[in-house]
Amino acid sequence: MRQNELFVKTRREAPKDEESINAQLLIRAGFVDKLMAGVYTFLPLGWRVFQKIENIIREEMEGLGGQEILMPSLQPKLNWEKTGRWDNYDSLFKFTSFYTKTEYAMGPTHEEIISPLLAKFVSSYKDLPKYVFQIQNKFRDEARAKSGLLRGREFFMKDLYSFHRDEADMEKYYEKAKKSYLRIFNKVGIGKFTYLTYASGGTFSKYSHEFQTITPAGEDMIYICDKCKIAINKEIINEQNSCPNCGNKNLREKKAIEVGNIFKLKTKYSAPFDLKYKDEAGIEKEVIMGCYGMGLNRLMGAIVEIFHDEKGIVWPESVAPYKVHLLSLGGKGNIKKFADKIYKNLQKSGTEVLYDNREASIGEKFNDADLIGLPHRLVVSEKTGNKIEVKKRVEEKTRLVNEKELLKII
Amino acid sequence: MRQNELFVKTRREAPKDEESINAQLLIRAGFVDKLMAGVYTFLPLGWRVFQKIENIIREEMEGLGGQEILMPSLQPKLNWEKTGRWDNYDSLFKFTSFYTKTEYAMGPTHEEIISPLLAKFVSSYKDLPKYVFQIQNKFRDEARAKSGLLRGREFFMKDLYSFHRDEADMEKYYEKAKKSYLRIFNKVGIGKFTYLTYASGGTFSKYSHEFQTITPAGEDMIYICDKCKIAINKEIINEQNSCPNCGNKNLREKKAIEVGNIFKLKTKYSAPFDLKYKDEAGIEKEVIMGCYGMGLNRLMGAIVEIFHDEKGIVWPESVAPYKVHLLSLGGKGNIKKFADKIYKNLQKSGTEVLYDNREASIGEKFNDADLIGLPHRLVVSEKTGNKIEVKKRVEEKTRLVNEKELLKII
Structure with missing residues (x-):
């Protein structure tokens, strides 16, 4: 992408009412772009990051084994009454059609939709297990x-639902999902900071599990057991004050943000929606669910x-919008030609490049490159001659290479 | 995809309140799946079709030259007041936050969002032209x-917006977009049935253009000029009763559905949102928009x-969820092994296959294959021995081929 063609420019200031570092930098x-509190537009660079995260998930x-579908955001009142x-539900946006007087909810989650959907297709033990997911915008009336x-009124979630004949089968899948979640956090770069965290299971299960990422911006408090490399949340610490795995009472308190959660729903939603199957003996049973x-x-x-650092974002390579930021710095026509x-050639080789070909000062280009935070910065200038200066965003040191070496490195 | 793993099954009956052929067959x-009137869930096969259409677009x-973004569905009242x-706006879903008393609209379109967004980044003639699009769910309170x-309360649209320094530049782009639209309709298979249709341009332009696809299910009436291969809509026929291109009065009346529309918005939305630029002389002008x-x-x-025909859907190959439906028909274990x-091997060769490996009757499998409507049906049975019966959905004739020939054909 040629940067002068992007309709978006970097800005010196974020909106004054924007307190969080993530939104300020983004x-x-x-x-x-901030449309209003808790509601953001993804601009071209942000949309690329989003799609990379989406594809990893x-x-x-x-x-x-998940089958992808897409459920509506408009949801009927009847399902939520059931x-x-x-x-x-605290944060349900509700409204009424002017014409039909139908009452709707804007979906903050989809148990009320997926359960009756599965009830249309599941009748026998032969129809189980099944795994269904979607990646979709959700709505919550946050106070x-x-x-x-980190906390929006409109935002995207991946929600996966699993359907089983018994708890043993659900438990097995639940453990597989746990591992898959940890792989996702590793792949997007936050694995080291993310803990499987024991949370209250509600009335149906001793524990549910959250995935909490340690950051000072986090709204939750978690308590880390360094022996087990897991954590427990505030609710659990109030109950037991020790690691549920090993009994260790020496827990580290940290602020964290919940980036995922998994629940053993069991029959909480299959019961109201009559989601049942017949077993081998013809006996009708409720389907066991996980989400x-x-x-x-x-x-x-x-x-x-x-x-991030004081200069800007430092994207992990797996989710960076482009791998390389190529800067052409002033000088005569032949610098532009070389750049x-x-x-x-980088494009030909399949490398994702953002090419800063703008008419702008050297300082502005360097500052913007640091702010945008692509993993590799390449500079072509009078000083570099027929070589290219290569620098990683995470390092200070630069090196000069020729084009052949460049294509090997990148 | 192995069909026995799909959580969805074909159904004998569509919901009784479903009048339209498209929804009945789908x-x-x-x-x-129909959640309620005008609101549907995309199931795995439907979601694949959706994604193919999406990728073509x-x-x-x-x-x-469009840059992809994603704007929110939640929109602030203020923008719509401006x-x-x-x-x-007839079909605007509106509601109020319980906590903050903020009033929102659920976006049925995005002029009120994209115009102030561009105003943040456009200041000079050097920033123009720009082209921005999204593919996104929309909401309309349909009576x-x-x-x-064909007419939903929640549905997906692609909306592209273009921003120009003057009308001449917009007109040029508008003509390019027209051609691109016709290519899209050709690629998804409905080109032959789809007419560029002259519609009223509102107060700003003599004409806008719709793309109307001829079908008895259409809600609009169009009037086709067979000389120019264009059409005019009802509004225009009431005004002038002849082809706006060649004056031909011998027009064919047909029912049609509007699958796209393009407008010269000019300054309709740039004016209220102060979307302006400075030209070479430093004179401030309003940006000219198209959508x-x-x-x-x-x-x-x-x-x-x-x-479609009386047996089911007949997907064009470009948007079919899978290219091939492979049916394994009863018989002994070696038929299953061969299938x-x-x-x-088809998967290895990169062919998209739906594999009907279910325990079901031959009649059921044939009926389902016709109903689902993939372009190519392959049958392996005792009768076909070590060959495969190949049949196109659009043809009656079958042929027997061996595996090598099969991989060549498909």
């Missing part, structure tokens, strides 16, 4: 939205909270 | 939703309205 660097979900959540992409959520905006926000040639 | 064949938009549409995927919409659900519905082997 706005200044031109990845997102999708690949893992397919690896878990589960008793129409009046008890406060102050943490940028597995992950917030994509939140993941992007958490990545920025962790990977153009390198741009084309 | 529901019976397991492509979509995206490729064309990128070809037009254009006077808060009270005058009646009776045509299946280019296309409904994805509607496209899918229109394709089914056109390509398994063909399935694996």
Whole structure:
């Protein structure tokens, strides 16, 4: 992408009401735009990051046998009444059609939709297990939205639902999903900072599990057991004050943000929607469900909270919008020509390049490159002659290479 | 995909309140599920079709220089007040946050968002032209939703917006976009049935243009000039009763569905949002806009309205969820083994295969294959021995080939 063609520019200032680091940097660097509190537009660079995160998640979900669908955001009141959540779900946006007087909810989650959907197709033990997921925008009427992409009123989630004949089968899948989640966090670069965290299981299960990423921007407090490399959340610490795995009481308190959660729903939603199957003996039983959520905006926000410095964002390579930022710095026509040639050759080799071909000062280009935070910076200038200066965003040291060496490195 | 793993099954009946052919077939064949009037879930096969249509559109938009973003569905009242549409847009879903008392609209279109967004980045003639698009779910409070995927309360649109320094530049781009639209309709298979249709341009332009696809399920009436291969809509025929191109009065009346529309917005939205630029002389001018919409659900519905017979859907190859339906028909274990082997080899060769490995009757499998409507049907049975019976969905004739020949054909 030639940077002068991008309709977005970097900005000196983020909106004054934007307190969070993730949104400040993402706005200044031109990845997102704030439409209003808790509601953001993904701009071209941000949309590329989003799609990379999305593809990493999708690949893992397919690896878990998940079949992708897309459910609506508009949801009928009746379904929410069946589960008793129409009046008890705190952050449900509700409204009424002017013409038909139909009452709708804007989906904050999809148990009320997926359960009756499966009930249309599942009748026998032969129809189980099944795994279904979607990646979709969700809506929540949050009382406060102050943490940028970490807590939005509109945001994207991946939600996977699993359907089983018994708890043993669900437990097995639940463990597989846990591992898949940890792989996702590793792949997007925050694995080292992310802990499987024991949370309350509600009335149906002793524990559910959250995935919490340590960052000072986090809204939750977690308690890490360094022996087991797991954590427990505040609710659990109030109950037991020790690691549920090893009993260790020497726990480290840390602020964290919940980037995923998984629940053993069991029959909580299959019961109200009559989601049943007949076993080998013809006896009707309720389907056992699990659900597995992950917030994509939140993941992007958490990545920025962790990977930034005073100059800007420092994207992990797996989710960077482009791998390389090529800067052509002033000078005569032959510098531009040389930079153009390198741009084309990198593109030919399949490298994702953002090419800063703008008429701008050297300082502005360097500052913008640091702010945008692509993993590799290449500079062509009068000083570099027929060589290219290569620098990693995470390192200070630069080196001069010729074009052949460049294509090998990148 | 092994069909026995799909969580969706074909159904004998569509919901009784479903009048439209497109939704009846898509529901019976397991492509979509009806959540309520005008609101559908895309099931795995339907989601694959959707993504193929989406990718065809995206490729064309990128070809037009479009930069992809994603704007929110939640939109602030203020923006809609600025254009006077808060009270005058017929099908706007509106609601109020319980906590903050903020009033929102659910986006049915995005002029109110994209115009102030561009105003943040455009200041000089050097910043123009720019082209920005998204593919996104939209919401409309329709008084009646009776045509299946042709008119929904929630649906996907691609919307492209272009920004120019003057009308001449906009006109040039508008003509390019027209051609791109016709290419899209050709690629998804409905080109022959789709007419560039002159419509009223509102107060700003003599004409706008719709793309109308002829089908008895259409809600609009168009008037085709067979000389120019264009059409005019009802509004225009009431004004002038002749082809705006050649004056021909011998027009054919046909029912049609609007699958796309393009407008010269000019300054209609740049004015209220102060979207201006400075020209070479430093004189401030309003940006000239164009917009280019296309409904994805509607496209899918229109394709089914056109390509079906009494047995089911007949997908064009470019948007079929899989290219090949492989049926293994009863018999002994070695038939299953042979079918398994063909399935694996087709997959290896990169062919998209739906493999009907279910325990089901021969009649059921044939009926389902016709209903689902993949372009090529392959049958392995005792009768075919070590050969494979090949049949196109659009033809009656079958032929027997060996595996080598098969891989060549497919």
